[in-house]
Amino acid sequence: MKKLKPYLILLAALSCLVILFAGIWTYQLNSRIQEGLEQKKFLPPTEYYAAPVEFSAKLVTTSKSELVSVLKLRGYRSRDWNQRLFPGDFAEASREVCQNSVPPILPEGVTSCLLLAVKETADPELSKLALQMAAFDSQDQLAAAFSGNPLQEATKIALEPELFAQYLDQQPIMQNYTPLGEIPTQCLNAVLAIEDSQFLEHSGFSFPGIARALLSNVTGGKVKQGGSTITQQMVKNYFLTSERTLKRKATELVMSVLLETHSSKDQILETYLNIIYLGQNGPFQIRGFGAAAQYYFNKPLEQLELPECAMLAAVLNSPGLYDPFLKTENAIKRRSLVLDRMQTLKMISSEDAEKAKSATLPTRQSYSVNETAPYYINAANKEIIKMGLDPLGLKVFTGLSLVEQQAAQQAIRGHLDQLEAHNKKVKKIKESGKTLEGLLVSAHNQSGLISAIVGGRSYRLTQFNRATDGHRQVGSIMKPFVYLTALIDSGKNGKVYDPLTPLNDIPFSYRFDGQKWSPENYGRKYFGQVPMYFALKNSLNSATAQLGLEVGIPRVIETAKSLGIESPLSPVPSVTLGAFELYPLEVLKAYVALARMGNSIPISTLRAITNEKGLTLYESHPEGQQVVSEVATAELISMMKQTVRSGTAQGVSLSGFTTPAAGKTGTTSDYKDAWFSGITPEQSTLVWIGYDDPTSNSLTGASGAVPAWISFMKKAPLSQVQNDFSWPESVELRPMEVDEENKVLHFELAFPK
Missing domain, CATH: 1.10.3810.10 (Biosynthetic peptidoglycan transglycosylase-like)
Structure with a gap:
């Protein structure tokens, strides 16, 4: 027994140690659970919501059956008119029943209506429009909209935004x-x-x-x-x-x-x-x-x-x-x-x-914004952080259009794949291991909200967001600012400029800081004396550079800055041809201002932000500011419309795109960057195609960027709006008939009254 005693003591000591360590380990695990529960419980994901789905009687035609179909697809419940409507319910009725039940006096021609209670949402804007009514004419087309409680006439029917992404850690x-x-x-x-x-x-x-x-x-x-x-x-x-x-x-x-x-x-x-x-x-x-x-x-x-x-x-x-x-x-x-x-x-x-x-299995839904929507989220987060907010746990209500985002993805990827498969030079570069890239960013002119962002062909391959962080030479995208400066300064110093003012398109040289600058036209083809609109639509370097020198480089830079360009611009002659780097969002903001007839508005991905308690931290209420002459801008827009009709971007009209549009192509030296910035009265869209390094690709704005713009805009809902630009009352549109190389063109140009 005495011999066993030391072993028993040792065994007891070891048992105590095991129990001690087990206790410590259990305590640590317990603490880990307590801390984890506290942290995880109050760590909600950041939620990103798309823009509300909207139906406007004044813009895009909407039938009753289309609206009902959308409501049912979103899980709304059809009710009888005399039943109480809960969030997510709708009811249809005749004009007589509607008129007897709701306050607004319905417009003449209305034969039926649809009353709906919008689903509950944290969206600050939509929460104020919980009750809405759509009025339809005899053809079952949306004729008027009402919202609020009590109902008042509105410009649109708006449904709750869809949650399209969440991020946690x-x-x-x-x-x-x-x-x-x-x-x-x-x-x-x-x-x-x-x-x-x-x-x-x-x-x-x-x-x-x-x-x-x-x-x-x-x-x-x-x-x-x-x-x-x-x-x-x-x-x-x-x-x-x-x-x-x-x-x-x-x-x-x-x-x-x-x-x-x-x-x-x-x-x-x-x-x-x-x-x-x-x-x-x-x-x-x-x-x-x-x-x-x-x-x-x-x-x-x-x-x-x-x-x-x-x-x-x-x-x-x-x-x-x-x-x-x-x-x-x-x-x-x-x-x-x-x-x-x-x-x-x-x-x-x-x-x-x-x-x-025996029940059938589900089928995959058609929408798939997941591959490139992260570029949009990346851009939204940059704005949120710039505001001094931490994105964690926020509900972020964006301007993203699910339809447009999908169209943008398809446009960029499809066009890049097409070029790498069929363009000889691009195909050869692809075989060497380099991948052609692209970006597309689009905004609605009325609100300034960015509706789609594609910052590259695949977020999985590269998280570099070219739409927000790409700083590239823009080439001829800059030229409209040169012509706008001349139109703004028309009459000063005795020189008058309008769309028909003749410019000299001939070879020339200019000495600057001891250097000789000799810009050349594409293909070294010159046209002699040409009207301003012709020089712009055909992107003539010589005529544009001479015009820029005539009105003054500092004035051209001033015009660009007033429209929203923030990157440094050096007062050198080549600035007239875009031989400097800009960010895509700068260019988009400037072109949105042009589409708004010289009225600048902030562009943003954000509509509103709330925290997890429902407190509104931010709500967008953009106000436009007239930064340049609307008359001069109207003249410029009438000239830029000829770019898409018969100029460097005529592929737009040849494709069958019928919505009134204007724009400008851009091609940088050695064909490293291909751009197109196109605007319609409702929407502005910018496309870039190129390589991340300065590899020449043989693509021009017309061959590289325009096809992707067309593909996207044909699917954008606002392209259904066929209204022309809102011309100021102080300009007149004059019909033109011009013979260009035995082809008679009919168009209109804007002039001051």
Whole structure:
């Protein structure tokens, strides 16, 4: 016994140490859980919302059937007129019923109306327009709009903005937090049946589950099955990694028990169902049942039925393996397994199970803004940070148009692929390992809101946002500022300028700072004496440079600055031809001002920002400022319209694009950059094509940028508006008939009255 005593003492000491270390380890894990719960609980993602979907009687024609179709697609519910409307409801009625029920006096010709209650939204603008009414004529076309409570005449019908992206810790996710009480019982039962039928009974882990996992792992020779309860899965997702080691498993077991001492079963299940990974939408992780319901079924979680609940429970185990879009056979088998398990546990009847098994799988939705929308989000975050705000947890309401963003993506990618496949020089450069890049940025002229941004062909390949950070030579994009300066200064110093003023387009040289500058026309082709509009539409370097020197380089720079150009411009002759770098957003802002007849307005991605408490931190109320003469700008626009009719961008009119448009192409020296900035009365869009390094690509603005602009603008909803530019009353449009190389052209130019 005396011999055993030292060993017993040693054993006791070791046992005390083990208990001590176990206690310390458990305490540390407990602290980790407490800290994690506090941090995670109050760490909401940043949410990004697209622009409201709008219908205007004055711009784009909208039929009643189109509006009803959109409402139903967005989950609105049709009600009888005499029923109370809740958010997300609409009702139709005749003119007589409408007139007797609502305050506004309906315009003549209105034969029916549609009353709708907009879905609840944190959007500061839309929250004021909860009740809206659309009035239709005898052809069922939208004739008038009303909004507010009481209803008052409005310019448009506006539906709640769609959530298009969420970020948490700079990681793109899609998540829609849903309280446990709003999750359908069928969905709860489906998850419990297939994942953890003993969830309400165990204290964090299941001995039978662990036994099954150990048996599987021993027979398999490696750790391949976890036997995890829902609590353990939550611990793994919330606090740990997904590595499969015995140490991590032991930590998971202890933390699961500790978690159940800190949280109720309802809290654990609610959190689990809102954070669990359920798939991938491009670069965005689908997190939680709320986001998964929208992604897979395009409907709110609370509207899901048994087959859909079973499908989500099936996907949960392995989203890649049971993806209903890509792995349909696997998805059907796993869904059947979920339904069989629910039937075994008497959660559903055999009839319900068989009926659910026969339900069709969902199909992928058409919208896919995920590949390049990150460029838009990147631009929005830059603005938010510039305001001194931290994006974390904010609700960001943007000017993004889902339709335009998709069109922009397709336009840039499609055109770049086309050039690399069929343009000999670009194809050869592609074979050497270089990738052709591009950008597109577009804004609505009335609001200044940026509706689409593509900052490169793939955000996955490069996160450099060319639309916001690209600083490139702009070439002939600068020329309109030269002509505008001349038109503004017309009459000063006895020199009059108008669209027909003759300019000399001949070779010339100019000495500056001891150097000789001799600009050349494209192809070294000169036209002698030509009118101003002809020199601009054909982008003649010689005529433009001489005009710039005549009106004065400092005055040209002053005009550019007044329109929104902020980059430094050196007072050298080559500034007239754009031999300097600008940011794309500077150019866009300047061209928006031109489209607004010299009235400048801030351009932005942001409509409003609220915090997690619903407090409005920012709301856009842009005000325009007349920065240059509207008469001179109108003259310039009439000249720029000829660029797209018969000048360097005539591909626009030849393509069948009929919306009134004006613009200017740009090609830099050695063909390194191809630009086109085109404007319509409603929208301004800028396109650039080139390489990130100064590689010559043989592309001009006409061949490199114009085709992408056409592709985008043909799909932009505002291109349906056929109204001409809003010409000032102080100008007159004079018809012209000109014979150019035996081709008679008919057009109009603007002149001061």
